[in-house]
Amino acid sequence: MLSNHSSDLSAYLSLLNDHPADLKPSLWPQVVFALLLGVIVHYIMLQRCPTGTHDSFAYNTPPRASLIGCLSEASLESPLGFVRSARSLFWRHHPVWLRLFGTDIFVLQGGQNITAMLKDSSLSAIPLAAHLLKNAFRMPSHVINSHYRESEFPENGATPMHTKVRELNRKFLTGPQGAAFADRFRTGLKAYIQTLEQKSLSEGVYWEDFADLFRKDLTAVVLNAMCGDKLLQLSPGFLDDFWEFNDSLIGFLTYTSWISGTRKYAARDRVLLAIERWQTAAARHCNAHTTNSTGADPHWGSSFFRERYDMMQQLEGYDAPAMAVQELAFLYALNSNAVIATFWTALEVFKDADLLDAVRTEVESCRVPGETMEFDTDALLRQPVLQAVYAEVLRLRGHGMFVLKANHDVNIQGWMIPKGSLVLASSTPAHMDSEVWCTDGPQSHPPVDVFWPRRFLQPDSEGTMKFSQKATEGSWAPFGGGVNPCPGRQFAKLQAILTVALLVSRFDCRVSRGADVENEYEELRYWYSRYYW
Numbered sequence: 001m002l003s004n005h006s007s008d009l010s011a012y013l014s015l016l017n018d019h020p021a022d023l024k025p026s027l028w029p030q031v032v033f034a035l036l037l038g039v040i041v042h043y044i045m046l047q048r049c050p051t052g053t054h055d056s057f058a059y060n061t062p063p064r065a066s067l068i069g070c071l072s073e074a075s076l077e078s079p080l081g082f083v084r085s086a087r088s089l090f091w092r093h094h095p096v097w098l099r100l101f102g103t104d105i106f107v108l109q110g111g112q113n114i115t116a117m118l119k120d121s122s123l124s125a126i127p128l129a130a131h132l133l134k135n136a137f138r139m140p141s142h143v144i145n146s147h148y149r150e151s152e153f154p155e156n157g158a159t160p161m162h163t164k165v166r167e168l169n170r171k172f173l174t175g176p177q178g179a180a181f182a183d184r185f186r187t188g189l190k191a192y193i194q195t196l197e198q199k200s201l202s203e204g205v206y207w208e209d210f211a212d213l214f215r216k217d218l219t220a221v222v223l224n225a226m227c228g229d230k231l232l233q234l235s236p237g238f239l240d241d242f243w244e245f246n247d248s249l250i251g252f253l254t255y256t257s258w259i260s261g262t263r264k265y266a267a268r269d270r271v272l273l274a275i276e277r278w279q280t281a282a283a284r285h286c287n288a289h290t291t292n293s294t295g296a297d298p299h300w301g302s303s304f305f306r307e308r309y310d311m312m313q314q315l316e317g318y319d320a321p322a323m324a325v326q327e328l329a330f331l332y333a334l335n336s337n338a339v340i341a342t343f344w345t346a347l348e349v350f351k352d353a354d355l356l357d358a359v360r361t362e363v364e365s366c367r368v369p370g371e372t373m374e375f376d377t378d379a380l381l382r383q384p385v386l387q388a389v390y391a392e393v394l395r396l397r398g399h400g401m402f403v404l405k406a407n408h409d410v411n412i413q414g415w416m417i418p419k420g421s422l423v424l425a426s427s428t429p430a431h432m433d434s435e436v437w438c439t440d441g442p443q444s445h446p447p448v449d450v451f452w453p454r455r456f457l458q459p460d461s462e463g464t465m466k467f468s469q470k471a472t473e474g475s476w477a478p479f480g481g482g483v484n485p486c487p488g489r490q491f492a493k494l495q496a497i498l499t500v501a502l503l504v505s506r507f508d509c510r511v512s513r514g515a516d517v518e519n520e521y522e523e524l525r526y527w528y529s530r531y532y533w
């Protein structure tokens, strides 16, 4: 089935051995480079000039880069294009120093420098987090002023909100309650696939926009597992508003959302209101009798949100709207990267017949005997081809930009970053370095901007292909690393691989335009990881 909408990627899922139809693409709003640059510029403009001195330097000072020089060589077409073309800024093996609007910015490059940066706990993410929370998520200024202070180490010894939130995130996502959340996700996903099967029995299921399967249906499964089903029951339009907000986030920071009218602001208001409504109802109805042994209950979904709500209630200034903002930021981190990654993992598999066969063989080998939808999940997550596809999706398409502030003079591998400066690093040069990813030369290794999961497969002594990241260690960092790697990375992997396993084992899928999908889907081809909390 071919839709008339020329920019949409549609898909037709039919039960295995049924007759598939055609399809064609839809798109997500474009992440425009000017917007990303705007975020950084906007943030920088709000910063004071650095106050650190260089008196005590016993280290090297990174060489200065000229802004005019950088801009003259850089392409402004897209965020990725900018990073790839600004060679003198992002592609050196040593840091460079740039002065912008009176602020010193040190652009760090080279695997060792970035690894050292991510390990340095005196580089703070708080200023940028505060800026994003306030300007993109609409956190009231009084909360930012009292709970997101510049220093991670306030003089009175109090734990900053950012650190408290981080601790709760980590405790939940890496502990037994996180495992219970993953179980609920598995159960919800299987129920969703069964519903799809019912729908497909006669004619298959058609999506005008294939991404909707992930942005709407998969996100609903994740949210129900995380928050219980009350959030979506109380606000049925939540998913549309959530993704509209998600797609406009950078626009809020650069104020370009104004250009497209009030729709995006209204979507953000409705999302926040929906979360507030859900929190208020959950707080009213949840009690000891509604909570099970894992701490989960039907009103909050997981103990996580209940504990965060109780914690925030104790904090001065955290009224109902502020508590809703805090949770929107988490729901954003939960869904925005992982859902896109799952979408691409499924798309890459379905559009390549050989890859699909290899993945189906792996999935079949992990099926619990006699069960149509039960897999040995640990075995599934260790399958070489499935892992390689997922890793390659993240290498090629998931790019991270880290913006940190030096609270003290910092020594990164012998380079001095003075107190008050900003430190900027991008994972893109490492992800797109042909010396790392095309080691056998372009004859046998396709160029870095081609999707090729074999980059992550190496033969063992018996010639069997194994998933391996040894040769590319330090060059693959979609989840950050060091002191604060993404705490949701295990769940993200489970989500992508289990979703793909269930889809390929139960359905055939015809994606419109086949190989042309890359071009049709230009706007979604690469994305910048978003992890604001």
Ligand code: HEM
Pocket (backbone or CB within 6 Å): 118, 125, 166, 169, 173, 333, 334, 335, 337, 338, 339, 341, 398, 400, 478, 479, 480, 481, 484, 485, 486, 487, 488, 489, 491, 492, 529, 530, 531, 533
């Ligand atoms: C493919 C999917 C994902 C990608 C590419 C991704 C990427 C990232 C990155 C690059 C960071 C910053 C790490 C740093 O500062 O060094 C981050 C942080 C974070 N991510 Fe993810 N993430 C993904 C999925 C998830 C999921 C599924 C969740 C929740 C279950 C999640 C929750 C968070 C949180 C809460 C933080 C902040 C951590 C902190 O401040 O310590 N992420 N993520």
